[in-house]
Amino acid sequence: MAQLEELRSALERRHLIRRTQSICPECNRILPALIFERDGKVWMSKTCPEHGECEELYFGSYEMYKKFSTYWTDGKRAQAPNVPIDKCSCPMNCGLCSNHLSHTGLANIIVTNRCDLTCWYCFFYVKKGLEGAYLYEPTLEQIRSMVRTLRAQRPVPGNSVQITGGEPTLREDLVDIVRAIREEGVEHIQLNTNGITLALKPDLAIKLREAGVSNLYLSFDGVTPKTNPKNHWEVPYTLENCRKAGLGVVLVPTIINSINDHELGGIVKFAWKNMDIVRAISFQPVSLTGRMSKKEREKYRITIPDCIKRVEEQTDGMITKEDWFPVPSCSPVTHFIEAFTKRPNYELSIHFACGAGTYVFEDEDNKKLIPITQFVDIKGLLEYLDEASEEINSGANRYLTAVKAVLNINKFIDKEKQPKGLSLSKLLTSVLLKHDYSSAGQFHLRSMFIGMMHFQDKYNQDEERLQRCDIHYLTPDLRIIPFCSFNVIPEWYRDRIQQKYGIPVSEWEAKVGRKLEDGLYRGTLRRGSHHAGCGCVVSNNVHIEPITGT
Amino acid sequence: MNLLSLKLESNTKRIVRDESLKLKVYFKLSGLVRDLFNQKNWEEAWDKHDLTLRMDYHLKIYKNGLIKKLLSDLKFVRKAKFYWSRNPDLPYRIWVMIVDEDGNPILPKDEEEAKSVFFEGFKSFSFFGKEIGLGEHGLIANMKAKWSKHSFIDKGEIEANSNKVSIEVIEYKDYSLNRETILS
Structure with missing residues (x-):
């Protein structure tokens, strides 16, 4: 009863x-x-x-859902679909189909599914002995073809690639792969890695930077060995090698409720201490893959608003929940540039529930971290850009309107509160008028982006979100598959593709003359106790001040 | 042709200077822009990546007299965002979400509700008698509504005045007493 x-x-x-x-x-x-x-x-x-x-x-919050949903903007669609179909049938027939609403924002290329680690929550490495375990490593030619498919995308040719795995640094020809992607015209290349090989091989970061890698997308799940056993001891070496190479780093913590959700503030502080090289943090609330009981899901499930709340609590209110905006909120900037240039521009048109972010700047005088919302009226600025775009689209002179817009930017910036040494109006003017990759890059060099990206799973899969996904996978059959199809229904996409284009592990072992497990990391850098610079709360490290994680 | 109708209402006709007068302005935009705001046109606009119709409302309340005095000046924006809905119960592919001036997202159940939420409403105001000034006054509301060019409508603007509301602001509550009597 x-x-x-x-x-x-x-x-x-x-x-x-x-x-x-x-x-x-x-x-x-x-x-x-x-x-x-x-x-x-x-x-x-x-x-x-x-x-x-x-x-x-x-x-996790209806209030935040309401605020975020007001930024809903559909994208320009994939105008050169690889799967032409009349009727939308998400999540079937992905590739992209004619009904997909966002062009590729970031294209993943899996260069290997081998990994030197075996993290319990990871769904993405080949495990020996499992039925259907195939080792997948596309050839350089296949990779070039995939990138050509990306570049052929319309109305906006793909310009951002993430090399991923498994652990991509296990590929000995990784530098050649980077060069090939650059040669095909891609400007932004990021390398998704656990950083261990980069910690062990100091010259690899320099080689990758020279070949064209823009930044690392570095797994980093916490500030203690308990929450981040994967690379806690290695990250300081990785960062140091990136520092020498001038290679920017994005920290990527997968957040799991009851496991590491108490360390979000610690991660922000760690990134801040290394802000000379850490450009961003991309928190990823866990995607609960595989079969899981409701009790387990309740234990591990965490969503974007929950993470935002924890960041506020764990940074002592330095970054509050009001400082966050959903990813599609940047659409007015794109729409303004499009109205001004009269041509389609790169746009982040994902669903409002998929991602959120904020920018923080360091005040050079008082060494404080200041979110952009504390000195810029973001909402007002976005509204103003919206209005200016409408004016141009209604027939106003675009040059005059653009000049007026640039002059008016200052109205939305509180110069008293602006961090010392920063001229945000100059950076924004450059982004609006030059609207190129390097202007956006300059903006990111002066700031640190803190983002949240919540990939879906079978329990919370929303086709409205999937249809707007802009993080895609390039596959050797020359399809472009949204992340949340590729990984959420692996039996239709990921596993099937890796089986088709991979070889059984035993065959690979015979071919290369070594065993898969020989490639596992044996903890070379973790022998003994904590060392200076290991990033741990108990160490008196060199690069980083001790982090309490609270 | 578009038509903007405006109605001004007050809670009383006479107030003391320290009391507050409550006014309500009801507005309704009808005609072409309202008629063209329909599912067929939302879909057509969406297909051209024309995704948001923005209505800028500008509402003013004046005190009439030799010199017209502005009592209140309110600007607000409502947005209609066209999007591809996956609602299996909806017989259409493209639907609308309206974001009102308070930032509330509203998913209307049908076209009529969408029109009503987007083109109609009321605003409440409150003034102390002393803000208006002693004596008899005529109050009037003025509203401008404007929109930009979109695939289904040219840019446009419409302005209208409300009915006049007469208000008397007095110094004391006891209407039988005048100032001289009290002072003596």
């Missing part, structure tokens, strides 16, 4: 927000789904006729 009462009460407290489509986590059947508010949080519910109801936390 008590259970029934509880169920009835939970149903009565539901407030419907919208309807969408999702999939059954058991059988992948496409299902209608409800997005609703209950007790200040946003939930998803869907019912499979065969496997029953699945209710899942979708977004």
Whole structure:
């Protein structure tokens, strides 16, 4: 009876927000789904006729959901689709299909699925002995073809590639791969890595930088060995080698509730101490892959608003929840540039629930970290740019309007509160008028971006989000597959592609004359106790002041 | 043709200088821009990547007299965002989300609700008698609404005045007493 009462009460407290489509986590059947508010949080519910109801936390704060949803902007679509279909059938037939709404923002190329680590929560490395374990390493020619497909994308040719794995640094021809991608015309190349090889080989960072890598996308899950056993001891060496090479770093913590969600503030402080080389942090609330009981999901599930709340708590209010904006909020900047230049521009048109971010700057005088929202009226500036774009689109002289816009930027900046040594209006003017890759780069050199990117799983999959995904995978069959299809339904995408274009592990071992496990990292840099610079709370490190993680 | 209708209402006709007068301005925009704001045109606009219709409203309240005095000046924006909906119950692909001036996202259930949320509303104001000044006054609201060029509508602007509301502001509550009587 008590259970029934509880169920009835939970149903009565539901407030419907919208309807969408999702999939059954058991059988992948496409299902209608409800997005609703209950007790200040946003939930998803869907019912499979065969496997029953699945209710899942979708977004940890309804207030933030409302604020974020007002920035909803659909993208320019993929105008050169590889899978032409009339009727949208997400999440089937991805590649991109004619109904996908965002051009590629970042294209992943898996260069190997070998890894030198075996992290328990990672879904992306080849495990020996598993049925269907295939070792996948596309050839340089295949990689070139994939990049050509990306560059052929319209209306905006892809210009940003992430080399990923497995652990990409296990490929001995990695530098050649980077060169090849650059030769195909890609300006931004980031390397997704655990950093261990870069820590062990000091000259690798220089070689990669020279070949064209823009920055590392470095796994970094916490500031203690307990939360970050993967590369806690190695990261200081990696950072030092990147520092020597002038290679920027993005820290990428996967956040798991009850595991490392108490260290977000510590990670921000660690990044801040290394701000000369750390350009950004990209927090990734965990995607719960594989079958998981509801109890386990409740234990591990964390969403973007939950992470934002923890950042506020753990930085003593230095970065508050008001400082965050959803990724598509930058669309007015794109739309203004498009109105001014009269041609399509690179746009981050993902769903508002997929990602959020803020910029922080260091005040040179008082050595404080200041979020951009504390000295720029971001909302007002975005509104103003929106208005200016409309003026141009309604026939106003675009040059005059652009000049007026640039002159008016100062109105939105509080120069008293602006960090000393920073001229944000100059940086913004450069971004608006030059609207090129290097202007955006200059902006990032002066700031640190803190972002959140929540990849989906079968429990919270929202086709409205998937249809707008702009983080894609390039595959040897020359498709471009959204991240949340590729990894959420691996049996349709990732595993199938790796099987088709890979070889069995045993065959690979025979070919190269060594065993897969020979490539595992044996902890060369972690022998003995904590050392100076290991980034640990108990060390008196050199590069970083001790971090308390609180 | 577009038509902007405006209605001004007050809670009383006479107030003391330290009391507050409550006014409500009801507005409704009808005509071409409202008629063209329909699902067919949302879809057409969306197909051309014309994704947001923005309505700028500018509402002023004046005190009439020899010199027209501005009592209140309010600007607000409503946005209609066209997007591809995955709502399986919706018979259309493209639908609209309206973001009102308070930043609330509203997903209307049908076209009529969308029109009503986007083109209609009311605003409340409150003034102390002393802000208006002693004596008899006529209050009037003026509203301008403007929109930009979009695939289904040219840019446009419309302005309208409300009915006049007569208000008397007096010094004391007891209307039978005049100033001289009290002072004596």
